[in-house]
Amino acid sequence: MTESAYNPDTASVEVDVVIIGGGPAGLSAALNLARARASVIVVDAGRPRNAATLRSHGFLTRDGVSPLELRKLARAELAAYPAVRVLDRTLATAVLPTDSEIGMRFIVALQGRSAGLPPAVAARSVLVATGIRETLPAIPSLRAYYGMTMFSCAACDAFELQDRPLALIGDTLDLADRARLIARWTDRLTVFTNGSDVIDTIEEAELAASGIAVERRPIDDLEGERGTVSAVRLTDGTRIGIEGGFVRPHWDPALDFLAPIDVDRDEDGHLVVDGSGRTTHAGIYAAGDAAAPGPQQLIVAAGQGARAAAVLVQDLIGVRTAH
Numbered sequence: 001m002t003e004s005a006y007n008p009d010t011a012s013v014e015v016d017v018v019i020i021g022g023g024p025a026g027l028s029a030a031l032n033l034a035r036a037r038a039s040v041i042v043v044d045a046g047r048p049r050n051a052a053t054l055r056s057h058g059f060l061t062r063d064g065v066s067p068l069e070l071r072k073l074a075r076a077e078l079a080a081y082p083a084v085r086v087l088d089r090t091l092a093t094a095v096l097p098t099d100s101e102i103g104m105r106f107i108v109a110l111q112g113r114s115a116g117l118p119p120a121v122a123a124r125s126v127l128v129a130t131g132i133r134e135t136l137p138a139i140p141s142l143r144a145y146y147g148m149t150m151f152s153c154a155a156c157d158a159f160e161l162q163d164r165p166l167a168l169i170g171d172t173l174d175l176a177d178r179a180r181l182i183a184r185w186t187d188r189l190t191v192f193t194n195g196s197d198v199i200d201t202i203e204e205a206e207l208a209a210s211g212i213a214v215e216r217r218p219i220d221d222l223e224g225e226r227g228t229v230s231a232v233r234l235t236d237g238t239r240i241g242i243e244g245g246f247v248r249p250h251w252d253p254a255l256d257f258l259a260p261i262d263v264d265r266d267e268d269g270h271l272v273v274d275g276s277g278r279t280t281h282a283g284i285y286a287a288g289d290a291a292a293p294g295p296q297q298l299i300v301a302a303g304q305g306a307r308a309a310a311v312l313v314q315d316l317i318g319v320r321t322a323h
């Protein structure tokens with residue numbers, strides 16, 4: 001493995017792996033790559049998807065930890081490995097292929113304000129761990145409740161809301177299925193299609209048979225205070241009392257920086273990977289929410305990062321399977 005080295009000719013730093021994204025997927029990959037004696041640069045814009053929430057659930061040994069604390073713990077562990085350098089508040093703006101087939105195969109262009117930030121980093125391999133961007137339903141005060149009493153991930157947050165009157169708000173075709181899932185935690189669920197017709201009459205009858213109400217009228221806003229939602233207010237003035245709920249955002253992996261690379265994406269834009277995190281472009285790997293099949297959880301992202309790291313090291317050496 002190469003030492004991290006500054007190359008005055010190209011004014012760039014050379015490393016084995018550039019990891020784009022410093023969430024659980026990227027940091028877990030960095031830890032495992034460092035332990036395999038790879039030189040690593042983690043580039044992180046510092047805008048994690050779960051920043052809205054105060055507590056993260058379901059991460060073994062860290063159930064209920066704040067997202068910030070989880071990142072701090074991970075960063076403290078990485079600090080023990082000099083082969084890893086983290087570039088904070090830095091954006092990877094482009095990944096460009098080079099002519100080299102086995103050496104530095106990629107140049108990663110950077111943008112940020114940190115003193116001494118190189119304009120670019122050259123890498124043998126790149127791991128994309130940039131998560132996803134989410135667009136919430138257009139309800140004026142939704143952000144005030146999101147991460148407090150309104151969430152998007154049932155596995156992450158439904159346990160804390162169980163047995164309460166809940167809302168599910170969305171306009172995606174999987175809304176009825178998500179309703180059936182959330183009904184596992186409450187028998188007082190109302191699905192708000194917010195004026196869209198994503199639930200047909202057959203599905204509505206099936207949901208009704210399971211005790212799930214469907215409300216088709218458009219939403220004016222949510223009501224409540226200090227992050228605690230108390231009602232959904234419809235445009236005709238009707239108020240439907242709730243004590244929490246879920247929304248179905250639109251998810252978009254923001255991967256414009258990969259435009260110069262020919263790599264397969266699925267219909268939702270996620271990077272297509274094999275079971276080990278290899279994308280369809282040699283030398284480019286993906287882990288966490290940016291990789292198909294889509295949004296998951298912190299511990300899953302961390303696991304995918306570790307798995308991609310192991311395979312990446314094998315690929316750098318030229319060994320196919322040496323688990």
Ligand SMILES: Cc1cc2nc3c(=O)[nH]c(=O)nc-3n(C[C@H](O)[C@H](O)[C@H](O)COP(=O)(O)OP(=O)(O)OC[C@H]3O[C@@H](n4cnc5c(N)ncnc54)[C@H](O)[C@@H]3O)c2cc1C
Binds near residue numbers: 043049091288297299
């Ligand atoms: C409100 C909410 C609550 C949640 N609660 C839970 C929970 O309780 N339990 C749970 O397991 N999961 C929870 N999740 C899901 C969890 O946050 C994600 O599954 C997890 O963060 C995915 O990790 P990741 O490393 O793939 O991406 P992220 O954690 O999103 O990290 C990606 C990082 O990449 C950076 N980045 C993006 N683009 C670039 C670029 N071009 N250059 C440099 N850096 C870039 C971002 O700024 C970010 O820091 C929650 C999500 C939300 C929205």
